[in-house]
Amino acid sequence: MKFIVQKDNLSDGSINALLESHLQEMYQHSPPESVHALKSNDRKDTTITFWSARINGVLAGCGALKEISASQGEIKSMKTSRLFLRKGVARAVLEEILQEAKRRNYREVKLETGSSEPFTPAVTLYRQYGFKPCNPFANYREDPHSLFLSKKI
Template sequence: MREVEILVDDLSDGSIIQLLEDHLAEMRLYSPPDSIHALDTSAMKDASITFWGARIGGELVACGALKQLSPEHGEIKSMRTDKRFLRRGIAAKLLERILQEAQSRAYERVSLETGTNEAFTPAVGLYRRFGFEECGPFGTYRPDPYSRFLSRAL
């Protein structure tokens, strides 16, 4: 496999937005609308969110984001790998980069919300390998049978 390049992305070429629109369509298969917490296009451009794109030969293969919840707490958002590139370690490299940024921002904690459906099992496994543990809802989230919350101290 060619080298994966992970860079901050300003969303201007539309490739991340398209990947996340595909993600949102898939989420609708597993969760009711009020239990889907994926960012919509307007929310993606919020100043509190930094996006990274993982590219191979210039082609977007994965993305992820870090949202500042407070000066001490960040949230991982919008982790998605193109289906053609699953199980190649790209998401792990992207998560490493996002966690490096969280540490450089001096966050004390990083959290995330993901789904409870079996389709989310591989993602949960990745997060657990990076030290994330189950936690309760954080930020503006509320208990939801379709949401699983994970967090880790930095």
């Protein structure tokens, strides 16, 4: 499948809709205090850049990069539409985000994801790209429902 990954300004609402369904899904797998997916107001944060992957104009998935500091970023909102699972969408979005981190001269990117079985595909992908476990960062706290990962750039 041929898809295009590019920066997205969220104006058409498709990423917001996908992330709202993602948020509801997270509440099925984690207690509310352990859900760190971006809520609607958080998506307006100017330190966050979004990317969309589209196939024939249809949103296949998305991801975001939040600037933590001049040398560090956080990967957020990685989500693939159910219609496009296991087709390389997340991999393509992650590669674009990592390229942007390099362009920004970040020395490290970090992320938080769930620690239970439904998150295994995401964790597997991140490990394939060299992410390793790390301590909580930014405003996160130690949480048995969270896994924190880091990659040096």
